[in-house]
Amino acid sequence: MQTYDAIVIGNGLAGAALSYELAKAGQSVLLMDDGSPHSGTRYSYGGIGYWAGTTDLTETLFRAGIERHRELPEELDADTQLRELDLLLTVEKGADIDDLKSGYASFRTPPQFVDAQTAHEIEPQLNPEAIDGAFTIRHAHVDPMSLVSAYxxxxxxxxxxxxxxxxxxxxxxxxxxxxxxTEAQAYPAKNVIVAAGAYSLQLIGSVGLQVSLFFTHAEIVETEPLDFEVRAFVMPATNARIVIENKATDPQAWQQPNHQVMPPVLEAGIIQFKNKTARIGQISRFHTAYTPPVDPQISEAEMRQAMEQRMPALKDVPGSWRHCLVTFSQDGLPLIGPLPTVTGLHLFSGFTGPFALVPPVAQLYAKYISQSSDPLIEKMLLSRFTGV
Ligand SMILES: Cc1cc2nc3c(=O)[nH]c(=O)nc-3n(C[C@H](O)[C@H](O)[C@H](O)COP(=O)(O)OP(=O)(O)OC[C@H]3O[C@@H](n4cnc5c(N)ncnc54)[C@H](O)[C@@H]3O)c2cc1C
Incomplete structure (x- = not known):
């Protein structure tokens, strides 16, 4: 039986990009996926926040991310549906605009504040009466599954x-x-790379190892094709989810079964795809169960209500409730690298902003695996938490 140079587990964005980059670097690669319809990638918005660097490292990676996306359609010989569009971060009535401005000031290229009328001109579906304005910046976007399929x-x-x-x-x-x-067969490999999103925890746990990887249960409404256009990518101007992610990384809390670690966060946002369908969301639940107790009807009603206030045309559009898991790390940087105490096992997960970060990081990691050194990869290694 063939011993592969690498087996990559998981065909979400992370595994799809890394398996391609490893094969391109000349390795023999087996990509395994369970075919589940609930991957984080499947229900993602696919936004590429290439402007969102806050440090030299993230600035370098985000810029490399948009460059890589521009190369990929030709290199992969497929349409990833890459496009540029306006991001509108809506400011809810009565919010402290100066406080939000100072939050965005940490970005090397901060989004600019515009009043409600200007926001409405950028996105005519937005109800200017429902907001106090918005922060706006150019953003990029791909269709997540077109990108995976191209890879x-x-x-x-x-x-x-x-x-x-x-x-x-x-x-x-x-x-x-x-x-x-698998149930049917064993496959040997020199390296096994776990890129299975939140399920990476289960796989790595099965050989007695632990990693500082965390996850949210994400819920959205996926619409049928809309008979109107939503031009901009609309999200709320609050970093509530990121703030809670930063607080929700107490390992002891995550060891309790079926436990709500932090209250859920609702972010009223929408992105429309080229095929006219849209994703409206999103609720993020910080819960230790892969399938936490959720009433889909209530969840859907909450998301619809929040978004219809800002965009009345969305009222009663046909759509279905969807859910998946999304990983994050303790410090917002990817959680990648060889596992300590064993050889032949790597993790490739925990990306915040993966649509910008995964393409360039996968390229670097494919080289790192054979050369064992890269100054950027070394800053994202999971050994920063284990010290090994
Ligand atoms: C609503 C929503 C909006 C988002 N918007 C954005 C955005 O605008 N920009 C951005 O950058 N990110 C966004 N994200 C986050 C991003 O989509 C995810 O973080 C990213 O897609 C995760 O990719 P992944 O490959 O790490 O994991 P996943 O996509 O979850 O893939 C893991 C894969 O592993 C497979 N798997 C699991 N267990 C096994 C097993 N035992 N054997 C074989 N296969 C297995 C799963 O089936 C799955 O296919 C969003 C996420 C959501 C839910």
Whole structure:
């Protein structure tokens, strides 16, 4: 049986990009995915906040991200539906605009404040009576599954193997991870790279290891094609989710089964895709269960109500409630690298802003795996938390 150079587990954005970059670097690669319809990538908005660098590292990576997205359609020979559009971060009535401005000042290219009427001119569907204004900046956008599919097709053209079945276990012999198993078969590999989103915790846990990876349960409404256009990418001008993510990383709280770590956050936002469907959202729940107790009807009603206030045309548009898991790390940087105490096992997950970050980081990580050094990758290694 073939021993692969690398087995990548998970065909969300992270696994799709990394498996392609490894194959391009000349490695023999097997990409495994369980085919679940609930990946974070499937229900993502696909926004590329390339302006959102706050440090030299994130500025460099976000800029590299948009450059990489511009190269990918030609390199992968597929349309990723990359486009530029206006991002509008709506300011709710009575919010402290100066406080929001000082929050955005930490970005190297901060979004600019505009009054409600100007926001309405940028996005005519927005009700100017419902907001006190908005912060705006140019943003980029791809269709998440077009990007994944573009990576997958190019990966297969390079000779990569793509198998749709769930990985049930990592194979550990002493201090070495030697491959994976599915219900049907075992596959040996020199390196196993876990890019399975929140399920990475389960897989890594199955060989007795732990990582500082956290997740939210995300809920959205996915609409049928709309008979009107929403030009801008609309999100609220609040960083409530990021603030709570920063507070929601107490490892002890996450060890309690079926436990709400922090209250849920509702962000009233919308993005319309080229096929006219839209994603309206989003509720993020900080809960230790992969499937927390949620009433889909209440969740959907809350999201619809919040968004219809800002965009009345959305009232009663046909749509369905969707849910998935989204990972994050303790410091907002990706959580990648070799696992300590074993050889042959890597994690590639925990990205905040993955649509900007994953394409360039996957490219760097594919080289790092064979060369074991890269100054940017070294700043994102998970050993920053374990110290090993
Ligand atoms: C509503 C919403 C809006 C978002 N908007 C943005 C945005 O605008 N910009 C941005 O950058 N990010 C955004 N995100 C976040 C982003 O979509 C996710 O963080 C990202 O797509 C995660 O990619 P991933 O590959 O790490 O994980 P996932 O997409 O979750 O992929 C993991 C894959 O692993 C598979 N898997 C799991 N277990 C196994 C197993 N045992 N065996 C085999 N396969 C397995 C799963 O089926 C899945 O396909 C958004 C997320 C949501 C939910």
């Amino acid at each position: 997958n097709q190019a990966f297969r053209r390079l000779g990569g193997h793509h198998n749709i079945s769930a990985v049930t276990r990592l194979v550990r012999i002493g201090n070495k991870i030697t491959g994976i198993t």
